[in-house]
Amino acid sequence: MSLLPTKKPKVTFEEVEQKRRAFAAALKEFTAQKGRYHHPAPELSADKLAGCEVLPNRLALLDRLPKGGAIAEVGVDRGDFSLEILNRCQPSKLHLFDIDMTRLTNKAVLAAVAQRGSPVKTHAGDSSTNMRKVPDGYFDVIYIDGDHDYEGVKRDIEAAVPKLKPEGALIFNDYSVWSPVGMFHCGVARAVHEFCRDNPWKFRYLALQSMMYNDVMLVRA
Numbered sequence: 001m002s003l004l005p006t007k008k009p010k011v012t013f014e015e016v017e018q019k020r021r022a023f024a025a026a027l028k029e030f031t032a033q034k035g036r037y038h039h040p041a042p043e044l045s046a047d048k049l050a051g052c053e054v055l056p057n058r059l060a061l062l063d064r065l066p067k068g069g070a071i072a073e074v075g076v077d078r079g080d081f082s083l084e085i086l087n088r089c090q091p092s093k094l095h096l097f098d099i100d101m102t103r104l105t106n107k108a109v110l111a112a113v114a115q116r117g118s119p120v121k122t123h124a125g126d127s128s129t130n131m132r133k134v135p136d137g138y139f140d141v142i143y144i145d146g147d148h149d150y151e152g153v154k155r156d157i158e159a160a161v162p163k164l165k166p167e168g169a170l171i172f173n174d175y176s177v178w179s180p181v182g183m184f185h186c187g188v189a190r191a192v193h194e195f196c197r198d199n200p201w202k203f204r205y206l207a208l209q210s211m212m213y214n215d216v217m218l219v220r221a
Helices: 013-032 058-064 080-089 107-114 127-131 150-163 188-198
Strands: 053-055 070-074 093-098 120-124 139-144 164-172 201-207 215-220
Touching: 053 058, 058 080, 058 201, 058 215, 070 080, 070 127, 070 150, 080 093, 080 107, 093 127, 107 120, 120 127, 127 150, 139 150, 150 164, 150 188, 188 201, 188 215
Parallel strands: 053 201, 070 093, 070 139, 093 120, 139 164
Antiparallel strands: 164 215, 201 215
16 A cells, blocks of 8 residues: 555636636626626726826836835735835835835845844834824835725725825735635726826836736826
């Protein structure tokens, strides 16, 4: 008898497709019964999009930001994008917010955090709670990639806006209503559109991503 572990059979493309078709059929039946599953973003007026420039990716967006500003990144994960911010934007201050800072494993970012007098600071815990502890008018840019739930995005927006300088910008990652990879509701686009619709803010950049996990940057109108 072999003592080697038994390998589980691979899931095939057709098996995944069968599950997708079953989900689509269930969703069709649910909506036919007046059930609401998706939560679309409200349409924006043309003036909210006037002057918005489309960029090939979010790194190109970073390259458009002024050098030497004070930047916050909400949602850090391993810290790989934090390093891009450091290298491309050369911020005077970089504040990193994450619910669990133990996930930050990028060695270059960890080394920057550990330096005496470093401009890089970490904030572990709820991002909206920690953001409220920062002085008002402190940041030039706040990059939001935290809780993608609609209510979570709204909390991050409400906490972030007072902390921006008058000419400051808000950037949102995963600007979508649905995650095609994770198969979950994404509240970013809905929260962003509602905020932009109800406040004097407008789109400045839309940075594309290959799976349409796009970034969008807002500035005051």
